[in-house]
Amino acid sequence: MNYNIDYKELYNTSPCGYFCSLPDGTIIDSNKRFLEFSNYKREEVIHIKKFTDFLSVGGKIYFQTIYAQKLNLTGTVEEINFDFIKKDGTKFPVLINSVEIKNKEGHHIFTQSTVFNISQRKKYETELLIAKKKSEALSNELVLKNKELQIGSELILQQKLQLEKFNQELENKNKQLSNFTHIASHNLRAPVSNLNSLMAFYNESTDTEDKAMLFTKFEIVIDHLTETLNELIASVKIQMDVNIKHDSVTFDAVLSKTMQILEGKILESNAVITSNFSEAPDIEYPKLYLESIILNLLSNSIRYRSPNRIAKIHLATEVNNNEITLIVTDNGLGIDLKKHGHRLFKLNNTFHRHPDSKGVGLFMTKIQIETIGGSIDVESEEEKGTTFTIMLKKKNNYEYPPFNRYY
Amino acid sequence: MNTPLLIGIIDDDEIYQFTLTRIISRYRITYKTLSFLDGEKAMEYLTDNILIEDNIPDVIFLDNNMPIMDGWQFIEEYEKMESKINKKVLIFMVSSSVDPKDIERANKTNQISDYFIKPVSIEDINGVFDNLEKFF
Numbered sequence: 001m002n003y004n005i006d007y008k009e010l011y012n013t014s015p016c017g018y019f020c021s022l023p024d025g026t027i028i029d030s031n032k033r034f035l036e037f038s039n040y041k042r043e044e045v046i047h048i049k050k051f052t053d054f055l056s057v058g059g060k061i062y063f064q065t066i067y068a069q070k071l072n073l074t075g076t077v078e079e080i081n082f083d084f085i086k087k088d089g090t091k092f093p094v095l096i097n098s099v100e101i102k103n104k105e106g107h108h109i110f111t112q113s114t115v116f117n118i119s120q121r122k123k124y125e126t127e128l129l130i131a132k133k134k135s136e137a138l139s140n141e142l143v144l145k146n147k148e149l150q151i152g153s154e155l156i157l158q159q160k161l162q163l164e165k166f167n168q169e170l171e172n173k174n175k176q177l178s179n180f181t182h183i184a185s186h187n188l189r190a191p192v193s194n195l196n197s198l199m200a201f202y203n204e205s206t207d208t209e210d211k212a213m214l215f216t217k218f219e220i221v222i223d224h225l226t227e228t229l230n231e232l233i234a235s236v237k238i239q240m241d242v243n244i245k246h247d248s249v250t251f252d253a254v255l256s257k258t259m260q261i262l263e264g265k266i267l268e269s270n271a272v273i274t275s276n277f278s279e280a281p282d283i284e285y286p287k288l289y290l291e292s293i294i295l296n297l298l299s300n301s302i303r304y305r306s307p308n309r310i311a312k313i314h315l316a317t318e319v320n321n322n323e324i325t326l327i328v329t330d331n332g333l334g335i336d337l338k339k340h341g342h343r344l345f346k347l348n349n350t351f352h353r354h355p356d357s358k359g360v361g362l363f364m365t366k367i368q369i370e371t372i373g374g375s376i377d378v379e380s381e382e383e384k385g386t387t388f389t390i391m392l393k394k395k396n397n398y399e400y401p402p403f404n405r406y407y
Numbered sequence: 408m409n410t411p412l413l414i415g416i417i418d419d420d421e422i423y424q425f426t427l428t429r430i431i432s433r434y435r436i437t438y439k440t441l442s443f444l445d446g447e448k449a450m451e452y453l454t455d456n457i458l459i460e461d462n463i464p465d466v467i468f469l470d471n472n473m474p475i476m477d478g479w480q481f482i483e484e485y486e487k488m489e490s491k492i493n494k495k496v497l498i499f500m501v502s503s504s505v506d507p508k509d510i511e512r513a514n515k516t517n518q519i520s521d522y523f524i525k526p527v528s529i530e531d532i533n534g535v536f537d538n539l540e541k542f543f
Contacts, residue, residue: 189503189505190525194423196526197526198422220421220422
């Protein structure tokens with residue numbers, strides 16, 4: 001095959017515009033495609049327009065400061081993007097490539113440039129950019145939604161924990177109420193029924209001496225009733241005071257204070273008291289309660305010591321599951337828990353014949369411990385000894401999980 | 408009945424012991440009372456006198472809420488020795504408890520003839536002594 005290539009035709013119909021300009025920018029020749037791009041007639045351009053006349057103000061500045069400089073320095077410029085302004089003022093994006101043409105002496109005679117119309121490419125680029133922005137926005141939204149979901153699940157978890165806590169509190173209250181029913185039934189009804197019986201006798205009696213005797217009985221019952229009521233008021237006060245202030249308390253300090261209070265009894269009984277609080281030397285706890293708990297347990301251990309051996313009492317702290325446990329062990333009389341376990345912590349229940357036994361100490365101790373959210377357990381064997389294990393619970397033992405746990 | 412009726416009162420409440428004794432005293436009956444301040448003391452007495460029929464109470468008024476050994480624990484111990492006692496003993500539980508659980512438990516317990524809620528009325532006591540034969 002033989003082709004007759006018409007270079008003039010090729011020059012004019014090439015898909016890109018060509019133009020030739022003087023070093024000052026004046027266009028001295030162009031192909032037809034270039035004129036088509038610009039919409040000018042040949043005579044309106046050649047020797048009249050400079051390339052910069054087709055550029056915006058910003059384009060002109062860029063041309064002067066970057067394009068011309070680079071061309072001057074390296075003799076070639078490739079793929080510079082401009083907005084090309086047509087005769088009617090509309091514009092489209094172009095890429096310009098230029099080369100300097102020099103004479104034999106190396107002087108710059110003119111510049112040859114090609115102009116590519118990149119409208120399609122720009123449009124595509126723009127679309128890509130928009131798509132990219134959209135996908136970014138979408139992904140941001142997803143991240144946001146994800147965060148919202150995580151926050152939501154975090155909130156639900158917190159609410160669940162909160163509900164569990166409320167539930168626990170309600171259960172405690174319920175227990176306290178049933179305790180109270182038991183107390184009302186046994187500890188209040190009994191003296192009141194005594195008063196009723198005495199009152200009936202008193203009203204029937206015609207004998208002054210008999211009436212005076214009955215009156216002394218009234219006094220005994222009323223004293224007993226007053227005492228029981230005071231104990232009840234004390235216990236209710238503790239139970240109402242759920243938000244009692246927690247102090248920083250040192251177990252050693254509380255123990256030595258308690259031992260001072262019990263000094264006489266310790267000396268008299270020769271009891272040996274040892275302690276090891278190294279695992280948890282201190283705690284956030286209402287100081288008054290801790291003092292009362294230790295005082296009650298310690299005086300119980302001394303009071304119910306075995307006559308057959310020297311009383312040994314050991315106090316220690318342990319940390320289990322972040323909770324501080326106080327353990328008080330003695331080698332005393334012990335108690336048959338099968339028989340008495342269910343009554344051990346009840347008001348006015350006693351299990352040993354001892355003049356100081358009133359059945360108040362363990363009742364109060366349990367209420368104090370449970371009000372703070374702890375629990376008390378007992379192990380005992382007759383003639384071996386007793387161990388009380390008290391889970392005291394720390395202040396704010398209910399902690400929200402860290403908020404950013406899942407991030 | 409020519410021999411006096413032997414009445415055991417097991418209750419840690421001394422005022423109640425006094426009022427119950429006073430109510431019993433109104434009933435036209437020859438009687439003797441034995442008083443125990445807790446179940447264990449009563450149980451010790453029964454164990455010591457198990458073979459002496461005349462020393463075993465005919466009627467026991469038993470409190471359920473007492474130190475050392477309460478009413479229910481006394482019943483458990485009594486059950487164990489019951490076959491060795493050559494006498495029918497009527498046990499009445501007298502309690503300040505209005506808890507239906509206590510009342511139901513008393514009804515189910517063979518050793519307990521009846522359950523009275525404190526304060527014990529003259530009518531309650533009359534009911535016991537009027538119908539003594541019925542219980543036996």
